[in-house]
Amino acid sequence: MKWVIQGVEKCLAEEDESSSSKHGGKKTYSYRRRIDASLVDALYLMHHANSQTEVLDAEKRIKVLLKNPSEFPLEVTERVIRATSLAGLSLSVDLLQLLLRGDDPVLPSSIAYISVLSFLRRNGRVDRLEETLAELASVSRGIQRKNPLSNFRIDIVAFNTYLGAICDAAVAGRPYPSFDDENEIMESNNIFNFTNFNNTLDGTTSSEKYLYKGLNLLRGDVARKKFALECDPDIYSFNSLLAAVAKCSKPGRNLRSISDSCLLTMKKQGVDCDTLTYNARIQAAVAADEEDYAIQLIDELLIANPNLPADRYTINLALMPFVKARRKGQILALMRDFYDENAGRNNQIIVSAFEAFLNTLVQNDEVGLARDVFDAFFLSIPKDRMQLTGIRPNPTTKHFNIMLGGYSKAGDAQKAFELFDKMLGIGVAVDGFTVSSLMTHSTSSETITSLLTQIEAERVILNPAAYRAIIGAYGNSGDAASACLMFAEMGVVCQQRGRGVESWNVLLGALARGCTGDDATSSELDIYNSNAAKRGSDSDRLAVEELANDEYISLVDGKSCLDATFVTLELMRNGNQSTALFQTPKPNSQTYCLIASALSRFGTSEPQPEQALQLFRDAVNEGGVNPDGRFLNAILRCFGDDVEAVLAAWKSDIGPAAATQQKKGKINLQQAYNGVMHVCGRALRPDIALRTAYAMNKAGVEPTEVTLNSYKSGKRVAMEKGIIDRLGLKNQYETLLSVECTKYNRQKWDKSKRRAGDKKIRIIL
Numbered sequence: 001m002k003w004v005i006q007g008v009e010k011c012l013a014e015e016d017e018s019s020s021s022k023h024g025g026k027k028t029y030s031y032r033r034r035i036d037a038s039l040v041d042a043l044y045l046m047h048h049a050n051s052q053t054e055v056l057d058a059e060k061r062i063k064v065l066l067k068n069p070s071e072f073p074l075e076v077t078e079r080v081i082r083a084t085s086l087a088g089l090s091l092s093v094d095l096l097q098l099l100l101r102g103d104d105p106v107l108p109s110s111i112a113y114i115s116v117l118s119f120l121r122r123n124g125r126v127d128r129l130e131e132t133l134a135e136l137a138s139v140s141r142g143i144q145r146k147n148p149l150s151n152f153r154i155d156i157v158a159f160n161t162y163l164g165a166i167c168d169a170a171v172a173g174r175p176y177p178s179f180d181d182e183n184e185i186m187e188s189n190n191i192f193n194f195t196n197f198n199n200t201l202d203g204t205t206s207s208e209k210y211l212y213k214g215l216n217l218l219r220g221d222v223a224r225k226k227f228a229l230e231c232d233p234d235i236y237s238f239n240s241l242l243a244a245v246a247k248c249s250k251p252g253r254n255l256r257s258i259s260d261s262c263l264l265t266m267k268k269q270g271v272d273c274d275t276l277t278y279n280a281r282i283q284a285a286v287a288a289d290e291e292d293y294a295i296q297l298i299d300e301l302l303i304a305n306p307n308l309p310a311d312r313y314t315i316n317l318a319l320m321p322f323v324k325a326r327r328k329g330q331i332l333a334l335m336r337d338f339y340d341e342n343a344g345r346n347n348q349i350i351v352s353a354f355e356a357f358l359n360t361l362v363q364n365d366e367v368g369l370a371r372d373v374f375d376a377f378f379l380s381i382p383k384d385r386m387q388l389t390g391i392r393p394n395p396t397t398k399h400f401n402i403m404l405g406g407y408s409k410a411g412d413a414q415k416a417f418e419l420f421d422k423m424l425g426i427g428v429a430v431d432g433f434t435v436s437s438l439m440t441h442s443t444s445s446e447t448i449t450s451l452l453t454q455i456e457a458e459r460v461i462l463n464p465a466a467y468r469a470i471i472g473a474y475g476n477s478g479d480a481a482s483a484c485l486m487f488a489e490m491g492v493v494c495q496q497r498g499r500g501v502e503s504w505n506v507l508l509g510a511l512a513r514g515c516t517g518d519d520a521t522s523s524e525l526d527i528y529n530s531n532a533a534k535r536g537s538d539s540d541r542l543a544v545e546e547l548a549n550d551e552y553i554s555l556v557d558g559k560s561c562l563d564a565t566f567v568t569l570e571l572m573r574n575g576n577q578s579t580a581l582f583q584t585p586k587p588n589s590q591t592y593c594l595i596a597s598a599l600s601r602f603g604t605s606e607p608q609p610e611q612a613l614q615l616f617r618d619a620v621n622e623g624g625v626n627p628d629g630r631f632l633n634a635i636l637r638c639f640g641d642d643v644e645a646v647l648a649a650w651k652s653d654i655g656p657a658a659a660t661q662q663k664k665g666k667i668n669l670q671q672a673y674n675g676v677m678h679v680c681g682r683a684l685r686p687d688i689a690l691r692t693a694y695a696m697n698k699a700g701v702e703p704t705e706v707t708l709n710s711y712k713s714g715k716r717v718a719m720e721k722g723i724i725d726r727l728g729l730k731n732q733y734e735t736l737l738s739v740e741c742t743k744y745n746r747q748k749w750d751k752s753k754r755r756a757g758d759k760k761i762r763i764i765l
Contacts, residue, residue: 004083005043011075039065039072043080046087059089069098078112085115092116096132105139110155117158121165124174129165133158137228144228153230159223160237163214167244170210207248211258214241218265235274238266242280249287256293259284275301275308282317294321310334312353319360328369332376339377347393354378355398362406371415374403379422397429404437413441430458432466439469445479449531456535464494468506474532475510480561481525482532483510488553501572501585505594508568512598514561525564527557565598573623589631592619596634604717607640613649620657627657629671636675641682641718650676662700670701674710681714684723686733693740708741 042065046058062084069077077095085092096116099106107113113136120129136154143152169176204212217223218233218241241262245255259281266273278301285294298318301308310318315334322331335357342350354377361370378395400423407416420438423430435455442448452470455462462470467490474483487507491499527533555571556564572587596615599608616635619625632654639646654672661668673696680689689711693703 001047001083001086004079004086005040005047007075007079011073011079039076039080043083046083046089055087055089059084059091063091063094066095069095070102074106074108078108081108081112082115085119088119088122092119093128093132097135100135100139105142107136107139107143107152110158114155114158114161117161121161121168124165124169124172126162126165126169127177129162133162133227137226140228151230154228156229156231156234156237159227159229159233160240163217163233163237164240166210166214166217167240170207170214170244171247173205173207174210176206176209208255208258211241211245211248211255214244215258215261215265218262220269232269233271235266235271235277238262238271239274239276239280242277242284246280246283246287249284251287251289254288254290255284256288256290273305273308275311275314278305278308279311279313279317282314286317286321291321291324294318295325298322310338312338312349312356315353316356316360319357320364320366323361323364323366323369332373335373335377343392350393351396351399355396355402358399358402362402362409365410367403367406367410367412370406371403371419374399395426395428397431397434400428401431401433401437404434408437408440411441416441424454424458430455430460432463435460435462435466436469439473442473443477445474445477445482445531448473448477448479449482449535452532453535462490462493464490464497464500464503467494468503471503471506471510475506475513478514478516479531480511480514480564481527481530483507484525484527484553484556484564485530485532491552499583499585501588501591504568504572504585505588505590508565508591508594508598511561511565511568512594512602515565515598515601516604524558524560525556527553562598565595569595573618587619587623587625589619589625589628592623592625593631593634596631596638600634600638600640602637605638605640607638607642607645609639609642609645609649612636612638613653616653616657626661627654628661629658629668632658632668632672633675633678636672637678639679641679641684641714641723643679643683643685643688646676646679647688666701669699670696670704670707673701673703674707677707677710678714681711681716682718684715684718684730686711686730686737690733690737690740693737697740702743703741705742708738711737 039062042058042061046055046062049055049058062080066072066077066080077099081092081095084095093116096108096113099108113132117129117132120132133154136158140152140154143150218237221232223229224232242259245259245262249255263273263277266277278297282294282297282301285291285297294317298314298321301314302310315331315338318334319331322328335354338353339350354373358370358374361367361373374395378393378399400419403419404416407413407419416438420434423434438451438455439448442451448470467486471483471486471490474480474486484507487503490503552568552571555567559567569587569591572584572591575584575586592615596612599605599611599615612635615638616627619631620627625631636646636649636654639649658669658672661672673692676692677689680686680692693707696703696707
């Protein structure tokens with residue numbers, strides 16, 4: 001934008017010099033020059049604006065100064081149009097229309113009107129874009145009639161911008177205007193309706209209508225004649241439509257008929273396919289789960305069209321179809337050709353491409369193959385590529401992070417730590433994501449501390465996400481004291497960035513997990529003597545003395561985990577703002593859910609109905625928390641085995657709160673009922689659990705296996721505590737409950753891999 005404004009200055013300066021020559025070479029400081037200076041000032045104000053208010057103020061000034069564009073040279077107006085369109089101002093459209101609709105219409109340069117069309121595309125204004133393009137065509141024809149020898153045709157890029165806007169609308173699934181509404185718009189603006197719905201069906205979606213509209217624009221010479229284009233649609237036009245078809249494709253939604261029609265049109269108009277054409281078709285086939293067709297297209301590109309090179313996008317699209325077809329050798333051959341072609345000349349493309357390759361394989365659970373690829377091209381040098389030594393690209397942090405994320409997903413700790421050692425051995429920098437991935441494998445406090453010491457020796461600057469992973473890992477290992485120390489350290493290192501509600505909730509989760517042991521209520525937090533406090537040397541970490549003044553540690557040190565959770569909740573509820581480094585956010589639904597989990601010791605504590613109800617009322621009435629299903633489930637588990645109390649609370653407080661969540665989906669109400677089921681299991685009362693299942697059906701909520709498992713988990717806790725079952729007909733009630741919670745549902749059953757081998761019997765009465 002700065003260059004455009006400087007162009008305005010230059011044009012005005014040249015205009016000023018030409019006018020001064022009329023006055024004997026003397027410079028004049030006329031009203032015209034003051035207007036010019038004001039225009040330049042307004043443009044720079046727009047460029048350097050720090051707020052939307054300043055941008056709008058600059059727009060008003062420019063609008064007043066350019067109310068009559070004919071007073072300025074056309075070159076100046078064109079540059080102002082471009083500058084305002086780059087700034088995202090609708091003034092650019094108004095200025096273009098002033099040129100097109102004047103007494104003597106002027107067709108500006110293609111750079112000016114393409115900028116306006118691009119602005120309209122960014123804002124999704126397909127209607128205004130079509131109207132503007134039609135006006136440009138009208139002015140172009142008028143100039144041609146006056147001067148038949150002139151060549152003022154509309155640039156093909158303008159049409160491609162309009163076609164791109166149509167494709168954007170299709171991908172976004174925007175509502176297509178009704179047929180009557182579109183005809184009315186077209187007639188009022190004297191615009192031709194390019195959409196022919198003879199090739200659509202009644203069930204055609206809005207996305208498909210937009211795609212058909214784009215397809216009809218590409219047929220024959222329709223676009224060139226109606227928009228006065230300099231040429232027929234080019235390969236970029238067809239590829240734009242094919243790319244949109246690929247993005248709109250999905251399983252059960254085959255749009256191959258549109259692609260085939262597009263290819264037929266290309267053939268008729270003599271437009272040859274390129275690699276991007278094949279990439280779009282392959283992407284559509286993969287998205288529609290037509291892997292055989294995808295492989296056919298890939299083979300066609302590689303064998304039938306040897307002059308078209310397979311680029312990195314082709315290889316990435318071919319990965320999973322070839323893996324499933326057991327053609328892994330061909331995948332490696334394609335990668336090797338791509339690698340050898342670019343090694344030493346464009347290493348950055350290799351680095352970026354293999355990031356995509358590894359990510360695709362890891363996301364599709366092909367971690368082993370991803371590791372083979374990583375080893376072959378980055379961690380070892382095969383004999384057939386020895387000549388590339390010294391010019392081969394080095395692995396990056398992102399490569400290692402993708403692989404470590406895959407091992408985290410697969411739960412393979414041994415290979416993750418082995419790869420981490422290689423990462424450190426070759427000197428690749430470690431970042432926060434690396435730490436987060438490794439922490440998922442750490443099961444003991446000592447292992448976490450050892451790993452943390454190793455990471456700190458590399459002088460890694462940890463971000464809030466990495467600290468949250470460390471806090472969560474310490475919590476999972478049962479070392480809540482170390483989690484508290486790392487939370488305090490995060491506040492010092494990351495300052496207020498690390499003290500958002502997400503970080504506080506991770507800490508509460510660590511404290512809640514510290515409440516699950518047999519001595520959870522009696523053990524105290526010894527933060528300064530925790531494993532995290534003793535790690536490494538003084539030079540490798542923050543000295544404990546630096547954290548001694550931390551306000552949070554001083555409040556929770558020496559308390560039990562349960563007491564520490566309520567101290568933390570009180571701090572968050574009061575919105576502590578005592579220092580810049582210690583400011584607490586307001587608690588949210590997850591905060592109260594974690595507090596309730598700590599109170600119930602994840603469903604294993606003794607009944608605490610009064611505390612649970614008080615926590616619920618504080619959250620809903622004072623905290624303004626939305627009582628979602630997870631929170632209600634956690635509250636209900638605090639009732640232990642007190643069935644009478646939980647039924648009373650359901651009628652008075654929790655049931656009505658759960659009913660308010662039905663508009664947001666039945667899952668919230670179902671999770672709340674599952675909490676009641678857990679209490680029934682704790683009390684060994686399958687009769688009440690069965691009545692609850694009937695109540696769920698009456699409320700329109702289907703009991704599922706999750707509901708049955710909630711009862712069983714409560715029963716398991718009761719059996720571990722040695723509670724004696726005194727209810728008669730218990731087995732009969734549990735059998736009925738099992739039948740009620742595992743009703744035959746063909747749609748859900750067919751999707752369950754676990755039940756694929758089960759025999760299904762349908763009883764028709």
